[in-house]
Amino acid sequence: MSIAKEIAQHLPYLRRFARALCGTQASGDAYVVATLEALVEDPTIFERSLGERIALYRLFLKLWSSVGVNNEGEGDRSFAERNLDALTPRSRQAFLLRTVEGFSLSEVASIMAEPVADTADLLDRAGREIAEQMATDVLIIEDEPIIALDIETMVQELGHRVTGVARTHKEAVALVAAKRPGLVLADIQLADGSSGLDAVNEILRSISVPVIFITAYPERLLTGDRPEPAFLITKPFQQDAVKAAISQALFFDRRAGKAAA
Template sequence: MSAMNAQMDLSDMIGAELPFLRRYARALTGSQRTGDNYAAATLEAILQDPSIFMRSMGPKTALFRAFHKIWATAGAPTADTEDTATRMESRALDHMAGLTNNTREALLLSTIEGFGFEDVGRIMDIDSGEAEELVSIAIAEMEKSMTGKVMIIEDEAIIAMDIHSIVSEMGHNVTGIARTRSAAADLGARDRPDLILADIQLADNSSGIDAVNDILGQFGNIPVIFITAFPERLLTGDKPEPAFLIPKPYSEEQVRSAVSQAMFFASTDTLKTA
């Protein structure tokens, strides 16, 4: 294979996984800007030294492993250390200081990105048993770190009730369930949420993105988790995107992890309609 063909092949493999790397980097750092900067730095490093992209692994595992090499070398930064404009609230920083090292990374890799413990270990350069233990520790620590009021915007009754059950079992108070944009605005006005879980497509063909932005227009920055069957369509890099995004069909572990992460950071970049 010629050098040009090899580079094209590498670009194709990376391109298919890049939206998911951006999602992970944003959730890990708590900022779209900071996360995207480190995703871009990873791509630059691979182009300069293709050997850090280990082709013997699957493309996604190899890309995430390369990211971790860059991110760890930079000192595992967060938005607070990189960009004052996206500084996390002080309570999030206080919680972060008490977390066991490497637990959030393992949790996100396992529950949000869907890696098995063996691949989590490969990415983080630890064994699979340690990866599993880190995930267990993370779940316990993150769920204890913060509770609050959660608003659900979802038009499918079964899904809405399932999310309600998961969130309630975590110790959060659900302010209500809205099926349309207008209902979401009314619910938000009556009871300001600490976190919003929102579907993208609602019952009256209105947009969950617009519903969220209506609420943010009233209250300012509130953590948001978007739920969609097509996450890759929202992670194009062309416009502001959500830091926290879970796919349909989702698992209970994905919801719990995303809720804990979003509440932990207490603020997040959200989608804006262009």
Template sequence: MPSDDTPDLALLIGANLPYLRRYARALTGSQGTGDRFAAATLEAILEDASIFDSVHNEKVALFHAFHLVWASAGAPLGEPDTRLSAKAQDHMAHLTPNTREALLLHAIEGFTHEEIGAIMQIEGSEAAELIEIAQREMADAVSGRVMIIEDEAIIAMDISAIVSEMGHTITGVARTRTEAVALAARDKPDLILADIQLADNSSGIDAVNDILKQFDDLPVIFITAFPERLLTGKRHEPAFLITKPYHEDQVRSAVSQAMFFSSTETLVA
């Protein structure tokens, strides 16, 4: 690739790097391991950027390069650094091969079946089949108690309906940081779904971190119109971050994964 294209390529990679870090972390079960493979991917691209000539979608090309590096290393998982990570690794071992990758790429990163095929070097129809298998295996595995932190009543009702239809129990809906902390203390959930901007201008991130001071073993899914507040590229990226407006299958997939793996973490505000 000509040298005068390098600055543009660097900008494109930089814009997508937080998403790659998030995916790598969720895929490997460890932010440290995920970051090492993300860094190795960047090194590989610096040596040979021709992958961006053959794949016209820069984000697809970046994720494809990551998969080549990760697969060539034997698709390793990270060393669990917490009890939840260890539990996630154990659960992951029982999934049908390649299903977790396909589901994460589709439900969390928003890739189409054809794009997933390009990333994983399979047919789009096979990617769709892998996603269906993963959704079925995860949804059938566990059910639990879910707390929702959301100040918009219609959205809260919609999320509650989706989660309830999946077989989970809603412990309640909180509209503010104070309500959220009180609700969690009164009825400990197994999973938290949280918006970032709350009714009284309080922060859903702060609310979640307050709750995690009481219970440090709760997985969290953020559903927000402000993803840039969490995907900074500077700190651990949240494994599950759904952007508004969301699709029902995104919520279902994220909840199934979080309940199955108990592997999501939040950020320190």
């Protein structure tokens, strides 16, 4: 089987990881493209013995860390992109791989070419860093009460405030009008048959706010067409995955705001 066929099913998820790591869709996709170009030029760099998914992510991180890729187009890059090494240290890479991408501790260690004990230390450090994120107001768009309560509890445990829980498109828009959130957590299929995606698109026409989609239907968003969400959690989710995505979303949104200022 060709490398292209082996990795095809993993590319949408690598693009998700790349966007979360880089903070923008354009930057994340650029690194994915660079990875694929490197594979075409030299297929021997693909370490099949690791398994295709681990090998793909390992190669991506090797290229992401390379000076040649990171410095390309320096003058056109955003504040977050120009300071990528400082903003997304190894501990954040490990945390994203473990909690968002769902790799085991040993798999994360293999991808990052680190001993398991050192990888565990990186994850512990990431947890401490994430706990230092500033609090904000969060809108939850979720029609299932138990899931909504679970998400609300996680949000509050991180020190954030929940402005409300919307079960429909109409409720979501009304809650934003009543109090502007600093973050939106949204499902895409809601109780009355309305769309959380449509609700988010309407909200984004009036305010700029980071959005995390939490859905059982990631394929509806990971289509390869623009725009795609930078932060996407698949149901059933791990609590750490949601917490990590919240911190990453706020982290990059804050940096983008500083750059614009």
